[in-house]
Amino acid sequence: VKTDDLIRALAADCATRPMSLRRPFTMAMIPGVAIAFAFISRFSDRGRIFWGCSRNRDFCLRCAFLFCSLHLPHDWSCVLASRALKFAAPPPACDRSRPAGAGILAELLSVPAGLWSQKLIGTNALVCLKSIPFLGLAPLAAILFCLRQGAPEHPALAGAAAGLLAGAIGAALYATHCRTIRRFLSRSGIRWRLPSSPPLALF
Amino acid sequence: VRGEEQEKQWALLMRAGNAGDGDSYRRLLLLLTPVLRANARRGLAPAGMADTDAEDVVQENLLAIHLKRQSWDEEAPFGPWLRAIARHKMIDALRRRGRRITLPVDDFSEVLTDGGAEPDMLVADVGRHLEFLPPGQRTIVQAIAIDGASIADAVARFSMTNGAVRVALHRGLSALARKFRTEEP
Numbered sequence: 401v402k403t404d405d406l407i408r409a410l411a412a413d414c415a416t417r418p419m420s421l422r423r424p425f426t427m428a429m430i431p432g433v434a435i436a437f438a439f440i441s442r443f444s445d446r447g448r449i450f451w452g453c454s455r456n457r458d459f460c461l462r463c464a465f466l467f468c469s470l471h472l473p474h475d476w477s478c479v480l481a482s483r484a485l486k487f488a489a490p491p492p493a494c495d496r497s498r499p500a501g502a503g504i505l506a507e508l509l510s511v512p513a514g515l516w517s518q519k520l521i522g523t524n525a526l527v528c529l530k531s532i533p534f535l536g537l538a539p540l541a542a543i544l545f546c547l548r549q550g551a552p553e554h555p556a557l558a559g560a561a562a563g564l565l566a567g568a569i570g571a572a573l574y575a576t577h578c579r580t581i582r583r584f585l586s587r588s589g590i591r592w593r594l595p596s597s598p599p600l601a602l603f
Numbered sequence: 604v605r606g607e608e609q610e611k612q613w614a615l616l617m618r619a620g621n622a623g624d625g626d627s628y629r630r631l632l633l634l635l636t637p638v639l640r641a642n643a644r645r646g647l648a649p650a651g652m653a654d655t656d657a658e659d660v661v662q663e664n665l666l667a668i669h670l671k672r673q674s675w676d677e678e679a680p681f682g683p684w685l686r687a688i689a690r691h692k693m694i695d696a697l698r699r700r701g702r703r704i705t706l707p708v709d710d711f712s713e714v715l716t717d718g719g720a721e722p723d724m725l726v727a728d729v730g731r732h733l734e735f736l737p738p739g740q741r742t743i744v745q746a747i748a749i750d751g752a753s754i755a756d757a758v759a760r761f762s763m764t765n766g767a768v769r770v771a772l773h774r775g776l777s778a779l780a781r782k783f784r785t786e787e788p
Contacts, residue, residue, distance in 0.1 A: 403636060406662055409748035410669045411629035413772050414620055421674060550674040552687075 425546045432542030433569060436535045440573045528574060536563075536570030606682075614681040621672060632665060639664045639689060646693045650700065660696045664689055666780040695784070732782040740775035743768055 543562040552558035613631060620628030643657035643664070667688050675684045730749075733741055746752040746760065757768045 403658060403662055403665070404633075405748045405751065406665060407629060407632040407636065408751065409744060409772065409776065410632060410665060411625045412747050412754050413669065413769070413776055414625040414628045415623050415769065550671065555691075 421546065421550055424549055425543075428542035428546050429539065432539040433573075435538035436569065436573050439535060439538075531574050532567060532570040534570070535573050536566035539569045540566035610680060610682045613685070614677075617672070617675065617681055618677055621675075621677065632668070635668070635685070636661060636665070642689055643693065643696075647696070650697060652700065656696070660692055663696070663780070663783045664692045666776060666783065667692055670777055670780050732779050735782055736775055736778055740771050740778060743771040744775040744779070747772060 540562060543566055544559075547558055547562060550558075613634065616627045616631035616634070620631055639661045640657060643660040644654060647657050647660065668685070671688065675681065733745060736744065742761065743757055746757050747754070752760065754765065754768055754772075757763070757772075758765050761768070763771075
């Protein structure tokens with residue numbers, strides 16, 4: 401095939417407009433996250449999410465908070481968090497790290513200093529170490545599938561970003577399930593609970 | 604300064620092409636070809652590879668530009684996007700031949716002018732992959748790329764619908780690009 405002929409064929413194909421990357425990304429992320437979600441609900445002992453929602457207040461609160469922190473404008477999630485934590489009105493300039501910071505502070509205040517390191521690491525760090533990459537697998541596959549349709553200028557960086565995002569999704573899903581952070585804030589009598597702060601900070 | 608104007612023109616044509624203007628798109632590809640060709644020859648010459656190999660890389664580049672054209676952000680400069688594709692395709696080509704060569708970052712603003720002519724004898728080009736395509740796609744790609752038929756001609760000749768011809772052409776071109784990627788050395 402002469403190059404000029406190839407060009408003619410390509411120009412004839414011009415009208416077939418490929419999708420922008422945004423749509424394939426959404427389309428791939430839906431099954432990706434759904435699979436990870438299915439894993440966590442299957443293997444979690446408290447994971448009868450759809451059936452036992454009312455008995456599963458922790459889980460619902462975490463999901464709700466995660467959803468809010470992802471979808472509401474920054475100020476809203478901040479107001480929500482400070483209301484929930486019975487803090488004073490939030491400062492006008494409030495970014496997304498504040499609710500997480502407030503949560504950590506409240507946790508520190510409510511737990512005796514001697515237990516801080518134990519609380520920080522938790523009792524099932526090994527489970528978490530295995531679960532988070534496992535939960536991130538399906539989202540990672542989805543993200544890589546989408547990246548292949550693009551032309552990243554720095555493939556290594558793009559791959560690293562994909563891994564980070566997949567890890568964050570895995571961690572966020574794991575945080576809805578993790579037992580160690582279930583008792584978050586419970587001693588101080590505050591009824592609302594935050595999901596674990598690391599995924600929140602990542603998002 | 605010449606390079607900047609050139610890139611602006613490319614971007615203009617590319618935007619028109621992405622909006623469905625086939626003529627502008629064709630002009631863009633025709634403008635890019637000598638640039639890609641000069642770049643390919645310059646990259647392959649140290650590896651002792653012939654101009655015919657360079658033409659192979661040029662065609663692979665054109666296919667990649669075509670199939671990834673939605674990934675160009677219309678607000679962003681065109682040059683870096685093009686350079687990224689050209690660089691990766693060059694590395695692919697060298698890798699297929701099993702060379703280990705460090706590649707200078709090419710600057711398209713210093714385009715050589717001797718990249719104009721296409722070599723007459725092509726030993727390696729997308730044509731050799733045609734036979735691996737499914738029959739339906741092969742006939743359409745052949746008719747349009749080799750016989751010079753238009754979409755309308757192909758519709759009449761194969762008594763297919765317009766949409767079916769377009770889909771077959773698009774899938775055929777995508778399959779050609781995929782063949783390039785998976786080719787054994």
